[in-house]
Amino acid sequence: MTNISMRSVSKFFDGGDIIANYELDLEVEDGEFLVFLGPSGCGKTTALRMIAGLETPSDGEIYFDDDRVDDMPPADRNVAMVFQNYALYPHMSVRENIEYPLKVRGVPPEERDERVAEIAELLHIEDQLDSDPASISGGQRQRTSLARAIIREPSVFLLDEPLSNLDAKLRLEMRSELKRLQNELDITTVYVTHNQEEAMSMGDRIAVMNEGTIRQVAEPEELYRRPKTAWVAQFIGSPPMNLLEGTNRDGTIRVDDENSVPAARETTSADVSVGFRPEDAAVTTTEPDTDWRLRGTVKTVEPLGEYVLVNVDVGDTTVNAKVDRTDVESGQQVFLSVDPDDVYLYDGDGELVA
Numbered sequence: 001m002t003n004i005s006m007r008s009v010s011k012f013f014d015g016g017d018i019i020a021n022y023e024l025d026l027e028v029e030d031g032e033f034l035v036f037l038g039p040s041g042c043g044k045t046t047a048l049r050m051i052a053g054l055e056t057p058s059d060g061e062i063y064f065d066d067d068r069v070d071d072m073p074p075a076d077r078n079v080a081m082v083f084q085n086y087a088l089y090p091h092m093s094v095r096e097n098i099e100y101p102l103k104v105r106g107v108p109p110e111e112r113d114e115r116v117a118e119i120a121e122l123l124h125i126e127d128q129l130d131s132d133p134a135s136i137s138g139g140q141r142q143r144t145s146l147a148r149a150i151i152r153e154p155s156v157f158l159l160d161e162p163l164s165n166l167d168a169k170l171r172l173e174m175r176s177e178l179k180r181l182q183n184e185l186d187i188t189t190v191y192v193t194h195n196q197e198e199a200m201s202m203g204d205r206i207a208v209m210n211e212g213t214i215r216q217v218a219e220p221e222e223l224y225r226r227p228k229t230a231w232v233a234q235f236i237g238s239p240p241m242n243l244l245e246g247t248n249r250d251g252t253i254r255v256d257d258e259n260s261v262p263a264a265r266e267t268t269s270a271d272v273s274v275g276f277r278p279e280d281a282a283v284t285t286t287e288p289d290t291d292w293r294l295r296g297t298v299k300t301v302e303p304l305g306e307y308v309l310v311n312v313d314v315g316d317t318t319v320n321a322k323v324d325r326t327d328v329e330s331g332q333q334v335f336l337s338v339d340p341d342d343v344y345l346y347d348g349d350g351e352l353v354a
């Protein structure tokens with residue numbers, strides 16, 4: 001069991017021209033499943049590679065428990081890493097692939113057989129052990145590469161977009177498999193993805209990254225319910241939170257010529273953004289009996305089966321409402337109303353006003 005600590009870790013490339021990571025501070029607890037989530041190029045892989053020892057930090061320190069590891073070669077860190085493009089040895093059977101790390105270490109054949117059987121059972125690939133990698137499915141290949149990583153009994157498990165090459169159905173299946181596996185093995189795990197659903201469903205906590213820095217670290221529910229910054233609010237959710245810029249004067253926020261709403265929270269900031277989740281908005285054609293309502297014009301109505309997505313132009317901004325059903329049509333004047341308890345307020349610096 002290992003605790004990972006990143007202390008003010010930065011990584012620059014090209015003599016400092018590229019800032020891949022900037023002052024990352026993060027504690028990953030023993031046995032925790034932590035996810036790095038963020039858009040492409042935000043520095044997730046670089047952060048993971050520094051934990052693995054494949055990159056050296058330009059600045060800052062990384063610890064595994066009390067041991068400083070940032071100058072330690074990868075082989076001495078006892079980490080296992082699984083990538084998107086898992087490479088199995090094509091000329092070896094599934095069994096030989098899985099036992100390879102033990103063979104290299106000189107583990108005797110009987111013990112290898114025992115460990116392979118155990119791991120294969122855990123990953124449900126016991127029937128494929130004598131097949132060669134070319135003849136098994138993508139999911140079975142990914143399980144084999146996971147088995148090969150796990151058999152070494154690493155103290156840290158690092159996964160970089162391991163499911164992106166799988167089709168949608170298999171991805172769902174592997175998602176819960178991986179989570180189960182991690183629970184059973186209790187290995188400290190860091191998982192990189194740009195897929196929000198994957199992050200929310202698997203992570204004990206999620207570190208949301210943008211432009212090389214960590215914007216918020218929180219449990220999935222907390223991240224969704226209390227995004228600390230406007231950037232995180234706009235990133236989490238599908239579709240994400242609606243945000244409207246406005247000017248605050250004495251607790252009333254003017255969004256545009258037609259729309260002013262109560263601030264719902266107290267702030268001294270004059271420039272603010274008001275936010276609400278698409279599922280928290282009601283769409284009506286008659287004026288609702290509440291102060292927290294916006295006038296707008298329906299842009300499009302998308303019946304998506306599970307819900308209807310109504311896009312409404314409010315001033316220069318298009319906002320989304322998720323409703324069960326609706327009779328509204330594009331071009332129609334409507335009202336969007338939101339319970340003030342479900343309204344978020346961000347100040348001029350984009351920080352949540354609690």
Ligand code: ATP
Nearest residue numbers: 013014018020039040041042043044045046047194
């Ligand atoms: P993706 O999801 O697309 O893989 P990411 O969030 O994992 O992206 P990184 O791969 O960590 O992002 O890259 C962060 C930034 O650092 C990018 O601008 C990338 O181009 C740059 N970068 C990464 N590795 C190197 C390198 N070896 N040399 C120069 N620049 C690099």
